[in-house]
Amino acid sequence: MLLILIVVVFAIIGYVVSKRLKGKFRKYSQIALKANLSGKEIAELMLADHGISNVQVNCVEGKLTDHYNPQNRTVNLSPDVYYGRNAAATAVSAHECGHAVQHAKAYSWLQLRSAMVPLQNASGRILNIVLIASLFGGFLIGLPYEFIGAIVVGAYGIMTLFTLVTLPVEFDASRRALAWVQERNIVTEKEYGMSKDALKWAAMTYVVAALASLATLAYYIFVFFGARD
Numbered sequence: 001m002l003l004i005l006i007v008v009v010f011a012i013i014g015y016v017v018s019k020r021l022k023g024k025f026r027k028y029s030q031i032a033l034k035a036n037l038s039g040k041e042i043a044e045l046m047l048a049d050h051g052i053s054n055v056q057v058n059c060v061e062g063k064l065t066d067h068y069n070p071q072n073r074t075v076n077l078s079p080d081v082y083y084g085r086n087a088a089a090t091a092v093s094a095h096e097c098g099h100a101v102q103h104a105k106a107y108s109w110l111q112l113r114s115a116m117v118p119l120q121n122a123s124g125r126i127l128n129i130v131l132i133a134s135l136f137g138g139f140l141i142g143l144p145y146e147f148i149g150a151i152v153v154g155a156y157g158i159m160t161l162f163t164l165v166t167l168p169v170e171f172d173a174s175r176r177a178l179a180w181v182q183e184r185n186i187v188t189e190k191e192y193g194m195s196k197d198a199l200k201w202a203a204m205t206y207v208v209a210a211l212a213s214l215a216t217l218a219y220y221i222f223v224f225f226g227a228r229d
């Protein structure tokens, strides 16, 4: 029952934060940027300013699908951001380029996060197998309770660690983005406030995900290794 409570509480918090984030983006997207630069132009300018010439800026489908791909060194922007000429598009574009700058400068938290990706994927698969097996009985029958607990807590621990390592990476990308747009005089003081607020709410979604993961991990530790009498 406690697990259901944790899941429901964080689902509600997650919903509220993502609703707030979308609202902020909608609001800040309607105000035209004084510099009249599109997200694409912002990205190209920021990359050039940091001496980065091997990163491509692409337009990808969807909403809030913006991301930096370290594998093929591409900054991928959703159409709203790629073509947008407003504070929200500026903030997101510069944030994704912040990841490209982290990559170029071998920022240690990003390197650690990238190194953890295969481990994180494997943990997700292991948890799925345990979940399916526990639903249908299967090979788990006969295995010591503590052994299953160690697998679940270990795998979930790795996934939680991943969400925590993501936090400094995200906060640092936003910090780099905001420092650059201010330095470059891309935004007015008002637009800077909007950019900062938009990025703050984007970062909140990562904080909520990390907290939800931590709470679930604590639950599993309690269930498998908590005091039983």
Ligand SMILES: [Zn+2]
Pocket: 095, 096, 099, 169, 170, 173
């Ligand atoms: Zn990011």
